Amino acid sequence: EIVLTQSPATLSLSPGERATLSCWASQSVSRYLAWYQQKPDQAPRLLIYDASNRATGIPARFSGSGSGTDFTLTINSLEPEDFAVYYCQHYTNWPPITFGQGTRLEIK
Amino acid sequence: EVQLVESGGGLVQPGGPLRLSCAVFGFTFSNYGMNWVRQAPGKGLQWISYISKNSGKIYYADSVKGRFTISRDNAKNSLYLQMNSLGAEDTAVYYCARNMAGQVYFDYWGQGTPVTVSS
Numbered sequence: 001e002i003v004l005t006q007s008p009a010t011l012s013l014s015p016g017e018r019a020t021l022s023c024w025a026s027q028s029v030s031r032y033l034a035w036y037q038q039k040p041d042q043a044p045r046l047l048i049y050d051a052s053n054r055a056t057g058i059p060a061r062f063s064g065s066g067s068g069t070d071f072t073l074t075i076n077s078l079e080p081e082d083f084a085v086y087y088c089q090h091y092t093n094w095p096p097i098t099f100g101q102g103t104r105l106e107i108k
Numbered sequence: 109e110v111q112l113v114e115s116g117g118g119l120v121q122p123g124g125p126l127r128l129s130c131a132v133f134g135f136t137f138s139n140y141g142m143n144w145v146r147q148a149p150g151k152g153l154q155w156i157s158y159i160s161k162n163s164g165k166i167y168y169a170d171s172v173k174g175r176f177t178i179s180r181d182n183a184k185n186s187l188y189l190q191m192n193s194l195g196a197e198d199t200a201v202y203y204c205a206r207n208m209a210g211q212v213y214f215d216y217w218g219q220g221t222p223v224t225v226s227s
Contacts, residue, residue: 034213036153043203043217044153055215087153091212095167097143097155 002026004088006100012108019075021103023088028068032092035064035073038102039084047086048073075105083107110134110216112204117221120194124225130187130204130218138162138182141207143214144189146200146223154200157189158212171197194225 003026013019023033031051036044046055048064051071061076075082088100116128130142144157157178158167166178177190187204201222205214 032211036214038153043219044214045217046213046215049208049211049213049215089153089155089213094212095155095158096169097158097212099153099155102152 001096002029002090002093002098004090004098004100006086006088006103008103009101010104010106012106013078014108015078015080017078019073019078019082019105021073021075021086021105023066023071023073023100025069025071025090027093029090029092031067032090033064033066033071034089034091035062036087036089037082037084038087044087078105080107110206112206112216112218114202114204114218114221117202117223119224119226121227122195122225124194125190125192126194126223128189128191128202128204128221128223130189132185132187132204132206135206137180137185140209141212142178142180142187143205143207143212144176144178144187145203145205145214145217146198147203147220148197148200151200158207159187191223194223196225199223199225 005024007022035048038044052064085102111133113131156169159178175193179188201220203220204218206216
């Protein structure tokens with residue numbers, strides 16, 4: 001089973017700042033990694049797939065990078081609606097499909 | 109508009125069964141693989157099952173294997189999850205999620221249905 005570890009657990013930033021979220025895989029997942037945003041009492045929303053492709057309707061301030069075992073989600077110029085929990089997920093060598101434990105992005 | 113609508117959640121006693129349904133709208137259901145993902149209270153996301161578009165491939169997480177059964181009815185545009193021998197550890201919000209053709213990441217999710225296992 002591939003384990004995904006996200007860092008940090010909580011990130012405190014102000015609107016307008018840049019957020020950098022990390023996801024490490026216990027073994028290479030090539031570029032088969034997705035990122036999701038989840039707000040309280042809502043379903044997750046796909047942000048990024050194949051490590052760096054934005055999903056339909058996702059603003060350009062969201063970007064993904066990385067390959068192999070190290071991945072980054074960057075959110076430029078944070079908007080108030082960006083404060084949420086973010087999860088990474090791999091989709092190689094499955095089952096099982098696994099998610100990271102999440103990074104909570106909170107307003108400073 | 110793509111929509112996934114789960115139903116069937118509720119309070120169930122330990123050891124009991126429950127059947128979840130997911131009705132889909134706005135896309136050709138028979139062209140997509142489908143999944144169930146759950147989230148325990150205050151916890152992260154856990155994938156639990158996948159079914160291919162024609163039901164030819166079915167996979168489960170180890171935590172539910174032998175207790176849960178995923179199925180689908182393409183004629184009814186519906187996905188199901190039969191859950192048996194439920195325990196407190198199965199308490200969660202259960203989401204159905206569509207995966208993109210060829211890759212198992214989830215582009216559309218339902219709103220979730222809560223399942224509480226308690227006496």
